[in-house]
Amino acid sequence: MSGEPSLFSRASAEVVDLHRFFVDWFAAARANSVELGRFEAVMGEGFAMVAPNGQILDRDAVVDHVRTSRATCDDGFAISIEDIRPGWQDADTIVVFYIEAQLRAGKYSRRQSSAVFTTSSSAPNGVEWRHLHETWLQVPES
Template sequence: MSQGSTLFEKASAEVLDFHRFFEAWYDAATADSTDFGRCERTFGGAFHMIPPTGRMFDRAETIELIRANRATFQGNFTIEISDIRASYETGDTIVLTYVEAQMRAGKYSRRQASAIFTASSSAPNGVEWQHLHETWLQMPDN
């Protein structure tokens, strides 16, 4: 990102780029060439996530969950991000909402997400994830 990018631009780019990381990490064909360090650099020290199931994960648990899902798909996992919006912003903190649509081995789902980011010069795209909360818009097809 250029130095003149706004916090919204940085956080939006991070949402898009991090989901490209997931597609690569979870695909057996590309997992070996995907830098897992990118995942570790993106979460703030106190990061926590609440997925649609409602269970709370801290930073270490989230990283381990992502690590454990390496190469679990065979080219049949995609993510589309849409409707990125800022709902709150201060000098170095922004809350984004977005819709995440996933196709996992032929099963389609959609979730609404809200995420808190803070500025960080050492993080990918210049922002760290501090909090992520997701809820189902459409549960996976059976």
């Protein structure tokens, strides 16, 4: 057995790292400290997302949304990742479950997420996002 981190460890690190990127990208005060290339590099070809409202978005729509949302949040914007758990996996693919909690414009929200990752030697954590499904646990207060 090699000293390489497990697929679950790499996918978990990717979940945490990508959400750190989002906090920096969306917060106006930090938006210039990160580059979109990090995000684009981990969105695998054929990536699709089911948003919390049920809308299905393809890779281009997700990348475009992130690109155009740079610096749109105040300095209080925060994301925390909770309860990361492994789901099904094989040698090169894993499903990971986690809860994403956000504070945006003083309003809290939480969503249960499941993500599919495949291995990728060119990605920062050695995995690419292939599918993401988010479901509201706590919708932001109106």
